[in-house]
């Protein structure tokens with residue numbers, strides 16, 4: 001990728017048009033700084049590294065897409081706001097009932113997604129709860145500063161399940177789009193996934209950047225997997241609260257506040273709210289419509305077995321072993 005001035009400037013738009021671009025998914029992807037980004041978002045994401053101003057008390061929820069971002073946003077939002085909102089309230093007084101969790105924690109540099117453009121992010125009072133799908137290499141270096149860096153919660157997922165989730169989601173985006181894109185066949189999607197050509201991919205680079213950062217700054221980077229959230233959500237919710245600096249006190253635990261957060265953020269509860277059944281959001285200048293219901297598909301581990309052949313699974317497992325070899329990260 002060319003070394004360009006990373007600002008939201010006409011030069012950036014020019015640079016973006018010169019970068020490698022591939023079709024296949026619901027929107028074209030462009031390779032910028034070794035990361036495949038949706039082409040229509042490249043300019044916005046180029047601006048993040050120079051123009052997003054991290055604060056030492058920011059918490060950034062970083063995820064590889066389809067790892068459970070919606071779930072993590074819901075849990076973190078519920079935890080940090082538990083004294084502000086009545087999590088048991090029936091009506092719109094509980095934001096998690098009235099809005100999709102994606103809107104409650106803005107994505108850095110993604111306009112219109114709960115107010116994520118950089119000016120809106122800058123205007124947020126501290127401490128900010130933010131989110132990103134960007135790899136660390138596309139965030140400002142201050143995020144990872146040894147002193148004064150941000151706290152990061154990273155969530156990833158077993159790659160076969162992540163792939164199956166991505167494939168389904170992208171085809172739902174195609175249905176709601178006016179981009180002229182066609183649904184992608186499983187085989188073609190698989191080939192691109194294994195080449196690393198998926199939104200914010202290659203997935204192994206993404207996982208490894210945050211994994212290494214969690215080893216380097218273990219107190220500031222909490223590394224989570226979707227599978228542990230499924231296996232023991234209460235343990236994760238408690239760990240997350242402690243990490244966020246707002247641990248559940250004994251009285252809360254005996255009153256079941258932690259269990260209430262788990263219940264409220266569960267797949268069953270969230271997917272049952274009207275906003276998540278019938279709401280949605282427009283992206284790509286109004287060309288794509290993402291129904292919130294498509295963020296809730298099955299919510300299970302091991303669903304790959306219902307979609308991938310044994311050959312595909314073997315191939316991806318081998319790739320994963322090769323890419324993560326020696327890192328200490330295994331799936």
Ligand code: A3P
Nearest residue numbers: 066067068069070071165266267296297298299
């Ligand atoms: P599946 O497609 O395997 O069902 P993201 O939020 O990062 O886009 O990830 C979406 C995946 O998380 C989907 O996986 C979705 O069903 C699952 N998911 C969403 N909300 C969830 C929740 N509250 N609990 C468990 N899984 C959830």
